[in-house]
Amino acid sequence: MPSNLLRSDDQSVLVGIGDDAGVYKLSDEIAIVQTADFITPVVDDPLEFGRIAAANALSDVFTMGAEAKTALALAMRDFEHVSLEALREVMIGGAEKIKECGAVLLGGHTVDDLEMKYGLSVTGVVNPRRFWRNQGAQTGDKLILTKPLGMGIITTAAKSDMVSKVALNEAIGFMSRLNLYAMRAALPFAIRACTDITGFGLIGHALEMIRDEISYEIAYEKLPYLRAALSFASIKVAPGGAYKNRDYFKPSVKFAKTLKSEEELILFDPQTSGGLLIAVASDQAEQCLDALKKAGDEKAAIIGSVRDRGEARIVIG
Ligand code: CO
Numbered sequence: 284m285p286s287n288l289l290r291s292d293d294q295s296v297l298v299g300i301g302d303d304a305g306v307y308k309l310s311d312e313i314a315i316v317q318t319a320d321f322i323t324p325v326v327d328d329p330l331e332f333g334r335i336a337a338a339n340a341l342s343d344v345f346t347m348g349a350e351a352k353t354a355l356a357l358a359m360r361d362f363e364h365v366s367l368e369a370l371r372e373v374m375i376g377g378a379e380k381i382k383e384c385g386a387v388l389l390g391g392h393t394v395d396d397l398e399m400k401y402g403l404s405v406t407g408v409v410n411p412r413r414f415w416r417n418q419g420a421q422t423g424d425k426l427i428l429t430k431p432l433g434m435g436i437i438t439t440a441a442k443s444d445m446v447s448k449v450a451l452n453e454a455i456g457f458m459s460r461l462n463l464y465a466m467r468a469a470l471p472f473a474i475r476a477c478t479d480i481t482g483f484g485l486i487g488h489a490l491e492m493i494r495d496e497i498s499y500e501i502a503y504e505k506l507p508y509l510r511a512a513l514s515f516a517s518i519k520v521a522p523g524g525a526y527k528n529r530d531y532f533k534p535s536v537k538f539a540k541t542l543k544s545e546e547e548l549i550l551f552d553p554q555t556s557g558g559l560l561i562a563v564a565s566d567q568a569e570q571c572l573d574a575l576k577k578a579g580d581e582k583a584a585i586i587g588s589v590r591d592r593g594e595a596r597i598v599i600g
């Protein structure tokens with residue numbers, strides 16, 4: 284398809300391809316926010332998988348500072364290995380999360396496939412004059428990450444039964460937690476840019492936020508991550524995506540401090556339903572962080588700041 288067919292000159296398109304979700308203006312008061320995401324199972328339990336996949340899909344609406352309103356289920360069922368009962372459980376897990384954020388499930392579609400996949404198409408609403416984008420961070424802003432990293436490493440280790448029940452449940456808790464609460468808590472503050480951390484890991488998604496005039500400075504010791512993830516990474520138990528992300532994104536990163544290779548992997552670990560990465564005006568950062576923690580995102584942390592463009596797009600200190 285010629286690339287000009289992917290762009291639109293319709294004046295109602297406020298955000299098109301290239302952000303977490305699209306924004307389309309319906310009137311001066313209301314714009315719809317649309318996105319779709321579906322994933323292969325990250326955990327064995329179908330109910331948990333449904334919750335995580337739904338939280339993951341809904342998140343892209345929250346990254347825009349928007350509320351979710353309606354959802355359609357997208358399911359691909361491996362009919363040889365996934366029973367109808369298991370598919371039903373996945374759907375129930377997803378429906379729980381849709382209901383939790385005050386949205387409704389309007390329908391969906393299931394097809395047969397070689398591998399199970401599930402997710403949602405989500406429509407949200409937002410004020411067309413007041414929504415967040417992934418770009419817009421300014422020099423001096425602080426960076427806040429709302430969930431710990433390392434979830435890709437934990438779920439990969441769990442596939443070989445290496446993870447304790449406690450550590451796996453901790454990761455599941457974070458993955459199924461809606462970014463709705465973080466979005467609502469951050470809404471009163473001067474949020475300059477926002478995205479969520481998913482398959483490209485912290486560094487990949489941070490790079491999507493960085494325009495030509497700025498660089499990000501991230502303090503490694505401030506990063507929230509799941510402790511167990513570091514020990515698995517040190518014995519090279521990590522998803523293939525973590526190594527791919529590292530190969531692809533590492534040239535854009537300058538390490539002001541030497542990290543062990545397992546510490547490095549945490550930066551590149553692909554997340555499912557990861558946290559929001561928020562750029563907030565520096566004089567409001569502490570208050571915003573307090574609000575996030577009060578709302579239940581206890582691992583949220585100020586992980587760095589935005590600087591004028593330096594030689595590297597991201598500096599890890
Ligand atoms: Co996203």
Ligand code: CO
Binds near residue numbers: 303319320
């Ligand atoms: Co997405």
